[in-house]
Amino acid sequence: MSTLTIDHVSRWFGNVVAVNDITMTIGPGVTGLLGPNGAGKSTLINMMGGFLAPSSGSVTLDGTTIWRQAGNYRHIGVVPEREAMYDFLTGREFVLANAELHGLGRAEAARALATVEMEHAQDRKISTYSKGMRQRVKMASALVHDPSVLLLDEPFNGMDPRQRMQLMELLRQMGDEGRTVLFSSHILEEVEQLASHIEVVVAGRHAASGDFRKIRRLMTDRPHRYLVRSDNDRALAGALIADPSTAGIEVDLAEGALRVQAVDFGRFTELLPRVARDHGIRLLTVSPSDESLESVFSYLVAA
Amino acid sequence: MSTTSPTAPAAPSGAPKASLFHPTVARLTYRALLGRRRALILFVLPALLVVLAVAVRVLAGADDSTAGGILGTFALGTMVPLIGVIAGTGAIGPEIDDGSVVYLLSKPVSRSTIIFTKLGVAIGVTVAFSALPVLLAGFLLNGNSQQMAVGYAVAAAVASVAYSALFLLFGTITRHAVVFGLVYALVWEALVGTLVPGAKTLSVQQWALAVGQKAAAEGAITSDVQLPLAIGLLVVLTAAATWYAARRLKALTLAGEE
Numbered sequence: 123m124s125t126l127t128i129d130h131v132s133r134w135f136g137n138v139v140a141v142n143d144i145t146m147t148i149g150p151g152v153t154g155l156l157g158p159n160g161a162g163k164s165t166l167i168n169m170m171g172g173f174l175a176p177s178s179g180s181v182t183l184d185g186t187t188i189w190r191q192a193g194n195y196r197h198i199g200v201v202p203e204r205e206a207m208y209d210f211l212t213g214r215e216f217v218l219a220n221a222e223l224h225g226l227g228r229a230e231a232a233r234a235l236a237t238v239e240m241e242h243a244q245d246r247k248i249s250t251y252s253k254g255m256r257q258r259v260k261m262a263s264a265l266v267h268d269p270s271v272l273l274l275d276e277p278f279n280g281m282d283p284r285q286r287m288q289l290m291e292l293l294r295q296m297g298d299e300g301r302t303v304l305f306s307s308h309i310l311e312e313v314e315q316l317a318s319h320i321e322v323v324v325a326g327r328h329a330a331s332g333d334f335r336k337i338r339r340l341m342t343d344r345p346h347r348y349l350v351r352s353d354n355d356r357a358l359a360g361a362l363i364a365d366p367s368t369a370g371i372e373v374d375l376a377e378g379a380l381r382v383q384a385v386d387f388g389r390f391t392e393l394l395p396r397v398a399r400d401h402g403i404r405l406l407t408v409s410p411s412d413e414s415l416e417s418v419f420s421y422l423v424a425a
Numbered sequence: 426m427s428t429t430s431p432t433a434p435a436a437p438s439g440a441p442k443a444s445l446f447h448p449t450v451a452r453l454t455y456r457a458l459l460g461r462r463r464a465l466i467l468f469v470l471p472a473l474l475v476v477l478a479v480a481v482r483v484l485a486g487a488d489d490s491t492a493g494g495i496l497g498t499f500a501l502g503t504m505v506p507l508i509g510v511i512a513g514t515g516a517i518g519p520e521i522d523d524g525s526v527v528y529l530l531s532k533p534v535s536r537s538t539i540i541f542t543k544l545g546v547a548i549g550v551t552v553a554f555s556a557l558p559v560l561l562a563g564f565l566l567n568g569n570s571q572q573m574a575v576g577y578a579v580a581a582a583v584a585s586v587a588y589s590a591l592f593l594l595f596g597t598i599t600r601h602a603v604v605f606g607l608v609y610a611l612v613w614e615a616l617v618g619t620l621v622p623g624a625k626t627l628s629v630q631q632w633a634l635a636v637g638q639k640a641a642a643e644g645a646i647t648s649d650v651q652l653p654l655a656i657g658l659l660v661v662l663t664a665a666a667t668w669y670a671a672r673r674l675k676a677l678t679l680a681g682e683e
Contacts, residue, residue, distance in 0.1 A: 190675060196533045200527065
């Protein structure tokens with residue numbers, strides 16, 4: 123059982139602050155590191171993997187500083203986001219090389235390849251692999267020494283749904299066995315399906331932490347904005363504002379539409395079609411105007 | 426899918442001991458080095474030297490001064506540093522560039538061990554593709570008269586060591602290691618080092634020639650640097666470059682793609 127501790131960690135590159143005073147503890151089980159692209163997830167994972175020194179603060183594994191301590195790699199397995207991986211080797215040669223670098227041998231390499239179900243293609247050159255196959259061989263290389271900590275940077279990128287499910291199952295199993303598994307993703311649904319614990323990072327800051335229900339609630343219980351067009355905007359506006367789930371309505375003459383701000387997401391989505399039907403109003407357009415992941419996340423940061 | 430349960434950290438977390446050689450690192454390095462398109466130059470240049478030697482021998486007959494010219498100018502002055510650039514930078518630069526070095530770095534292997542091993546491979550490749558062809562070309566040119574073939578081959582081998590260390594360092598410092606290496610090899614060594622008197626003291630080629638001078642007959646090979654100074658500078662350069670390359674790799678930062 124291993125615990126990663128990130129204590130008041132910041133990292134800047136020149137004038138750009140990539141990670142801003144983050145404190146979190148990653149324990150056994152599967153943790154999802156969620157955030158939009160460019161939020162600082164890779165920077166954080168690189169610091170946990172010992173590939174980047176924090177500018178301030180400390181990153182430790184069971185009390186041992188990770189940066190510049192190669193001995194830590196006996197317990198850490200890393201699945202990097204980048205594609206490059208000695209493409210001139212076969213999958214088997216690659217995993218065997220990783221095993222040898224840990225002082226292990228063929229048996230461990232074969233076991234790791236079996237774990238990710240890549241035996242059928244192990245004698246093909248990596249350069250011929252699909253993205254999903256590469257991802258699995260990377261997994262095998264990270265698992266070959268049976269690490270207690272597994273760090274994965276955007277592991278589901280480019281995987282098809284079946285491969286995604288397989289990898290999720292595998293990671294879930296690793297978490298259940300008591301390993302500390304941390305993976306990053308910018309897709310809420312991915313994290314929700316897999317992680318028992320979620321850490322949200324936005325614009326370099328630690329935005330939220332908890333189980334997926336808590337994060338989901340934080341993300342849905344926020345003011346939602348909609349752009350609504352109908353054949354009678356003003357009548358619709360009058361009927362909507364009467365309900366407490368609507369916080370404000372603006373008649374946008376230029377757009378020829380209503381801009382509605384709803385406070386109770388669930389109730390509003392039921393209200394709108396009902397009100398329209400009751401008043402004989404035809405809805406022409408209903409579109410969320412701030413549903414981008416970035417706006418959801420920035421709401422979290424502001425909260 | 427099945428996994429075994431994680432074992433409690435059995436191995437101690439202590440820092441891995443540095444050693445001079447890791448066979449797996451060496452295997453990955455030489456396969457990467459010889460598998461790349463750039464490696465063609467490793468075969469083309471020595472082949473060119475041998476062809477040139479045969480042509481000169483056939484057309485002009487055995488002549489010590491012609492042999493000295495070809496071995497000194499083309500072989501030592503151009504070919505050896507170029508091969509050093511390919512092997513030295515190629516032993517580590519591309520891995521750092523494309524990020525695959527992460528698979529070496531995320532292991533309980535001392536980073537000094539990685540550098541020592543890569544240096545060993547770079548030296549081996551440079552010697553194989555420069556010193557051996559020089560020896561062969563020397564025999565072809567004048568049948569090792571005045572021990573010239575041996576002298577230049579020794580010089581090429583000595584230069585291989587220093588170039589490998591220097592260009593391996595370039596590979597850990599900059600993404601443009603090949604460009605810097607070529608500028609050094611062609612501008613400094615081939616041009617400044619042979620023409621500007623003061624710069625000759627700071628030329629790997631001249632240091633190597635000073636060593637080669639001893640192996641050849643008296644006066645067959647000349648160098649502008651005295652032997653003790655040459656040996657001292659060769660040792661200092663090789664040791665300092667290797668030490669600094671290991672230091673760079675220990676603190677190598679892999680920035681994310683964000």
